[in-house]
Amino acid sequence: MPVSVKHSESIFQSLKRCGIQIASALPETWLVHLIRMLEDDPQITLVRLAKEEEGVGISVGAHLAGVPSVMLMQNHGFLASVNGIVSVAQLYRIPLLMLISQRGQFGERDPWQTEGGGVTEHVLRALRVPYETLKNPTQVARTIEQAQTLANAALRPVAVLLSRELMWEDE
């Protein structure tokens, strides 16, 4: 599977540097290595979800209890979480850090992924969620740390979009 282990590792290390102790996730092809790394880390609790919106609740609980957390999902999972993002994370001013694999962009071969890519950024903008697309491997640590810094300062959700360039190594 040509998902980049190296770049998954640098995302993982960035999350460690951010002090993340709880990660909630739903399996997604691009995130398999990252999810495994999080699961294998004794200092991190990985919460495997049934549906992504639950992850908003878990991050809200973790924040209120003083524990830094992250949500990992693909963009369709983000779309499935919108009500939780609006009616809990935004309503209650929660610094929610979301890492979203941006499926459905140029190079996407899976027909079922092609709609989500076209609407994800529009929905993020409509929700006024600040986001950056992460393409350059040298910017992984900076982007994730700065996303967390903004989330904590603004007390609002923030998203990092993980691009195909970063996550996928074409054969």
Next chain:
Amino acid sequence: MKRTEALEAVYGQLKRHIVVTIMGAVAVELQALGHQDNFFYLQHGMGLAPSVGLGIALSRPAHKVIVLDGDGSLLMNLGGLTTLARYRPKNLVHVVFDNESLLSVGGFPTATATGSDLAAIAAGAGVPHTQRAHTLKDFKAAFEQALARNELTTLVVKVEDTGPASFVTDLTLLENRFQFKRHLETLTS
């Protein structure tokens, strides 16, 4: 039994633990009994109260977390029961007030009015202990057992579909949120 009676019967214990409630009647009625810094009212995001409770329970394993849920809310996130069961936090007690109705929006019957059994669904999801209570006496006993058990419990309590006249209280959402977080910060471990 009325939900207010059930809340009043266990208020003494609620005061001593971390409590997360759903929106609507449960939040209003608990506040009427006396708000405390350790009570958090999730005034929207229906279905996510057990998820918020799980996030707190995993973060604060030395403290009991009581989630006061309802049938309408829980039915919106039945998958959340499987997540709760997967991590089965020993320090979480999940109480579901089942009035078979979406009371705060006009009393529309939920699926529990037509035979869906939330205690059976929780058991099927893998929650290690599930119980039902129909009388105040049974609820009080079951609640005390659940608190003492040290294992994840879902307790489904059948209550009347009556509630308060108004669902807005003096406590603002953000005031409650910051107060509750400050309270959790004072807890050791």
